[in-house]
Amino acid sequence: MPLKVHGLAQSSSTQRVLVVLKEKNVPYELVPVDFFGGELKSPASLAKSPFGQIPYIDDDGFVLYESLAICKYIAAKYAGTPLLPDQSDVKAVALFEEACSVEESNFHPFATGIVIEKYGKALRGLEPNDKLVEEYVFKLDEKLDGYEAILKRQRFLAGDHVTLADLAHLPSGQIMGDVGVKLLEDAHKRPNVSRWWKEISSLPSWLAVIADAKAA
Amino acid sequence: MVFKLFGNARSRPTLRVAHILKEMQVPFEFVAIDVQGNEHKTAEYLKKQPFGQIPYIDDDGFVLFETRAICKYIATKWRGQGPALFPDPSDLKATALFDQALSIEYSNFDNAAVNIAVEKVYKPKYLNKPTDEALVAEQVSKLEAKLEGYEAILSKQKYLAGEYVTLADLYHITFGFYIVEEGGLMLFTDEAKYPNMARWWKDITSRPAWLAVKGGL
Secondary structure, eight states: OOEEEEEOTTOHHHHHHHHHHHHTTOOEEEEEOOTTTTGGGSHHHHHHSTTOOSOEEEETTEEEESHHHHHHHHHHHSOSSOBSOOTTOHHHHHHHHHHHHHIIIIIHHHHHHHHIIIIIHHHTTOOOOHHHHHHHHHHHHHHHHHHHHHHHHSSBTTBSSOBHHHHTTHHHHHHHHHTTOOGGGOTTTOHHHHHHHHHHHTOHHHHHHHHHHHHO | OOEEEEEOTTOHHHHHHHHHHHHTTOOEEEEEOOTTTTGGGSHHHHTTOTTOOSOEEEETTEEEESHHHHHHHHHHHTTTSSOOOSOOTTOHHHHHHHHHHHHHIIIIIIHHHHHHHIIIIIIIIIIOOOOOHHHHHHHHHHHHHHHHHHHHHHTTSSBTTBSSOOHHHHTTHHHHHIIIIISOOOGGGOTTTOHHHHHHHHHHHTOHHHHHHTTOO
């Protein structure tokens, strides 16, 4: 039975999972969720995803939510592009976990904030809070100095191989660029960040996720 | 060479790491960073921690930052010397449920807890600045919206990842303790409203390793 992903093709957290599934060539079925219709607050849904969030997966009865946990599970279970360090290498695993945490604390809150204001609100016909966007952009810009320093000495965030830590940036990073916040693409200001962004955002698996989102 | 923890004696993230060092009985040397003097923003410091944040560790030349990565490293390297704070990595499903629990803390608790801590405790106590009560109310509301999810999970199992305590539970303590004890907010300690979460909270915060560091380093 193919793995079921309950989510939406256009949702950034769902896309984090989809890019990993495509990178690993894992057959899956995307089960669209009636996000605005309150499906996620139903008792049946809360039993699977208690915080009412997407995505969650059902792998032959094994239910899992939280996109990073799902990504790690898929990366560990299936062959193909490693996306994880060798689990017996304690230091490599630690540096990978550090990179995942860097995304969560230094990228995610600000990138998500920008996406919500400039994209999410537009979907609901609401006006963005420009002052808040300015604040998020300012803070993210500062954090990218840290990224530049790391990516100056190595190809990807956890070392010389692409991992889940890099891919985690794709959905929000993509939308940010689409709505005109080109922090990741600024080759003049941060040549290594832009080199890294160009490489991960041109992965065929990521382009396939974007294509699916447009078609949905 | 002894394990070195670079941070601040009362910083919440520094204490998160110190707690796990105690759980795993790892001897360490605490090195105070002059946060007031902006030592963490110097070029020298940025070579170790490129985001200019505390803490970071140096384990015989191996430098690591981000507290959760550090704690997982400690719990892995010294596994066997203390409690097993995460499942056997060869158990794919148990590991997935542990990763899920780790993410629960990061996505549903951390951001609001940190914001409340900064406003209610850190600003008045250390920066002599007034609390933005409207912001606190907003963040408390955000956090409270998540507590039902926690209550649902903890009504079915003892801890967030299953029947055994893991790092995912323990990561909540350093900020949770701060906002409840020093911020004076009931939140998840409200036994009437969240009986299972309160039970869980009491359990994890009574661990000797936490009690050893909760007052600071």
